[in-house]
Amino acid sequence: MSISTISRRGFLGLAAGAVxxxxxxxxxxxGQAPGGGKAAGLQVMxxxxxITDEVLAQWKSAHPDIPITLIPYDVTRLxxxxxxxxxxxxxxxxxxxxxxxxxxxxxxLDLTDRVAKSTLLAEADLFPINDAWRWDGTTQGAGxxxxxxxxxxxxxxxxxxxxxxxxxxxxxxxxxxxxxYDLLLDNAEKLTVRSGGKTTQYGLFGTQPTxxxxxxxxxxxxxxxxxxxxxxxxxxxxxxxxxxxxxVDVAKARVGYSLVDVNPDGWDWPPFSSGRSASAQAGxxxxxxxxxEPKVADFARLAPAPLMGNTRVSPxxxxxxxxxxxxxxxxxxxxxxxEWFSAGDPAKERAKTGWGLPATKSLxxxxxxTKPYQVDALKTQDSEIQYFKVISFSPYAQTTALNAAxxxxxxxxxxxxLSVGQLADEVTAAVNxxxxxxxxxxxx
Amino acid sequence: VATTTTAxxxxxxxxxxxxxxxxASGAFYAFISPWLIxxxxxxxxxxxxxxxxxxxxxxxxxPKFAWVGLQNYRDVLADPTTWASxxxxxxxxxxxxPLTIAGGLGLALMVNQKVRGRSLYRTLIYLPAIxxxxxxxxxxxxxxxxxNGAINGLLALVGLPPVDWLAGNIxxxxxxxxxxxxxxxxMIINLAALQDVPTELKExxxxxxxxxxxxxxxxxxxxxxxILLFQAITVTIAVLQTFVPALLLSPVSGPAGITAVPQAxxxxxxxxxxxxxxxxxYGFASAMLWLFFIVILLITFIFFKVSGRxxxxxxxxxxxGRG
Numbered sequence: 230m231s232i233s234t235i236s237r238r239g240f241l242g243l244a245a246g247a248v249x250x251x252x253x254x255x256x257x258x259x260g261q262a263p264g265g266g267k268a269a270g271l272q273v274m275x276x277x278x279x280i281t282d283e284v285l286a287q288w289k290s291a292h293p294d295i296p297i298t299l300i301p302y303d304v305t306r307l308x309x310x311x312x313x314x315x316x317x318x319x320x321x322x323x324x325x326x327x328x329x330x331x332x333x334x335x336x337x338l339d340l341t342d343r344v345a346k347s348t349l350l351a352e353a354d355l356f357p358i359n360d361a362w363r364w365d366g367t368t369q370g371a372g373x374x375x376x377x378x379x380x381x382x383x384x385x386x387x388x389x390x391x392x393x394x395x396x397x398x399x400x401x402x403x404x405x406x407x408x409x410y411d412l413l414l415d416n417a418e419k420l421t422v423r424s425g426g427k428t429t430q431y432g433l434f435g436t437q438p439t440x441x442x443x444x445x446x447x448x449x450x451x452x453x454x455x456x457x458x459x460x461x462x463x464x465x466x467x468x469x470x471x472x473x474x475x476x477v478d479v480a481k482a483r484v485g486y487s488l489v490d491v492n493p494d495g496w497d498w499p500p501f502s503s504g505r506s507a508s509a510q511a512g513x514x515x516x517x518x519x520x521x522e523p524k525v526a527d528f529a530r531l532a533p534a535p536l537m538g539n540t541r542v543s544p545x546x547x548x549x550x551x552x553x554x555x556x557x558x559x560x561x562x563x564x565x566x567x568e569w570f571s572a573g574d575p576a577k578e579r580a581k582t583g584w585g586l587p588a589t590k591s592l593x594x595x596x597x598x599t600k601p602y603q604v605d606a607l608k609t610q611d612s613e614i615q616y617f618k619v620i621s622f623s624p625y626a627q628t629t630a631l632n633a634a635x636x637x638x639x640x641x642x643x644x645x646x647l648s649v650g651q652l653a654d655e656v657t658a659a660v661n662x663x664x665x666x667x668x669x670x671x672x673x
Numbered sequence: 674v675a676t677t678t679t680a681x682x683x684x685x686x687x688x689x690x691x692x693x694x695x696x697a698s699g700a701f702y703a704f705i706s707p708w709l710i711x712x713x714x715x716x717x718x719x720x721x722x723x724x725x726x727x728x729x730x731x732x733x734x735x736p737k738f739a740w741v742g743l744q745n746y747r748d749v750l751a752d753p754t755t756w757a758s759x760x761x762x763x764x765x766x767x768x769x770x771p772l773t774i775a776g777g778l779g780l781a782l783m784v785n786q787k788v789r790g791r792s793l794y795r796t797l798i799y800l801p802a803i804x805x806x807x808x809x810x811x812x813x814x815x816x817x818x819x820x821n822g823a824i825n826g827l828l829a830l831v832g833l834p835p836v837d838w839l840a841g842n843i844x845x846x847x848x849x850x851x852x853x854x855x856x857x858x859x860m861i862i863n864l865a866a867l868q869d870v871p872t873e874l875k876e877x878x879x880x881x882x883x884x885x886x887x888x889x890x891x892x893x894x895x896x897x898x899x900i901l902l903f904q905a906i907t908v909t910i911a912v913l914q915t916f917v918p919a920l921l922l923s924p925v926s927g928p929a930g931i932t933a934v935p936q937a938x939x940x941x942x943x944x945x946x947x948x949x950x951x952x953x954x955y956g957f958a959s960a961m962l963w964l965f966f967i968v969i970l971l972i973t974f975i976f977f978k979v980s981g982r983x984x985x986x987x988x989x990x991x992x993x994g995r996g
Contacts, residue, residue, distance in 0.1 A: 305950060308733045334735050426834045427820055489840070491924030491933055493818070626953070633932040633951035637754075640936070663952065670730055670737055 270296040272317040295562045318557040324362040324548035329624035332364035337375040337552040343564045349572040354589045361548035370619035376552035377571045380585030382512025383543040385445045385534035392528045393507040404612040407533040417484035420507040433485030434510035438476040439632045441546035446472040450538025459623040462660045464653040480643035489643045517584030531606040543616040625667030634659040727959035745960035758944040766912045777859025802858035810921040845937040851918045866900040895985035916942040
């Protein structure tokens, strides 16, 4: 049929065919059987500053038969790939908050048997942090393994500028004696400096009332944010309100960046390194960043996680690592990459830099201890590690969604338009609405 | 002269006419096919897909979801946050659309005057319109920064305290400023329209004793009214779909900034984006989009209906194209 004689009906038929082909193509890819997709090689969705060209070259040298395509981590793209049924083979994620969600949706591959047979990831050598990647269907921290940590920290710890703290008369914490959150706020008020209507120095690190942070605070008071079945959350308990009140007090006092005084830099390093903030909220990994500026190394010190109650608990809210897609066609190759990256040569190299604690105990000896701040940080970390605990998050909604709901309401309380009790009520309702939607989706 | 057409003549003429018609229609379809196929694949298909998603409770990741019928539409209509964001969006349109059109027309009238260096003025006024929206917004964000911005620097020079421009309700003013910065684009369109106003009409009016103001009201405005209607519709749709400037004025950079957008700048598309990518409520967000699509269609329809008498067409549009 020549183009000059195509009929209207024929043209519309062709157009409809094109649409149908697209639709069929989409549904075909969406309905792909597990393992459908790439025939050879691995797709790894991660960060280029972690899986660097050097790491890729090392891998290519060690495993020339398994080429890797690195896809820059992009949650929107990941969602699209998952929706299309063609997820990457290996994906970077925060095990502490993502595991229940990934496991319960059947997205992540059960790695238990593979880990049991692995020599690089010997069970006895694994730090308990890897339990953050376990989910038994009702509890996080037990059951099958769905990922392995890359490197980690106890994220409620913080760094402080010892010079500013000492000059400002603040109570300096020790490895054995953490501060309470209330004392931390008192310190922050002493350390905050204002001039001409501007704050020239914040005493406290940036704060945001997230479910991770509040859960960690509640754990020190032997309380929990989520119900046992993880289907609801309660911010209205006395401990929940105590935690929310602390965030409101901090925001009202303007002693650190908050949701109503947002850090334009996005994270604590720029204000901390420049002396605009006397504290930075981060765990051991921040030491790697500190090493990049000698003047910061002179004053930066690591402090144990503060307590809201009387029980020392120092959890992680990241447990950054990787999971393997249940649909991966190259599951063995993906696991080979996972164990190599988490416990092989790249892990050893990372441990030497101090950008986080390794996934395995045997690599602890590689951590840096040449500079005074590194020795001090390691001492604090060695003391802190015994207080590690996995906190269970809900599989029914992503923490990013729950945190978004909280951050929409919190500014009203910080501005005095809501009492802490009202804030707790509204946040509980908003978060439970999202959880309830997830429960319904799961057929619960 | 015998005019009777023989049967043989009819037989030879009909295939020629039919072939000509087929060739013409083939060329027509060939030329419009890229647009038509593009529309089907990139507009109608996504619309249909969004409609399908809007009838589910899908979260964007989970392989499990349920059909919920029109529940998402009911939820959207009952959601005060959605109505608040729609209200802010309409307020933005009520402010920005008239200012954009009137400002563009005013600037066009000025640079249409025979003054020295008018090409330079035209270039300078048009220049901001070709700066990418991202660059322009980030520049304004720096200027309005509370601690280091030039605007607060100027206030400090006259002894005024710093203003937190990017927080609270005042950030809505900053959004308006950013959106009006590209007003030069409207100026160019209006300038072209002004230069198309027949000189003889203005001369005739002047001979009849009309002043500058009367000529503008009774000659210029009617002649350029179709162009003004075109701008009213396109600018309104663009303003209703405002997204990038509102997101970039968020204190937090990147997609994560969606939840940090100050409430005053939470316009409709910001809410939609947040529902998709912050709350993972794909069904709800798709329902929001479909309802918004209907709202925009209605507004466009109303524009055409109410502008019927106000817009002057040199050629009756209903007769245009008839040979």
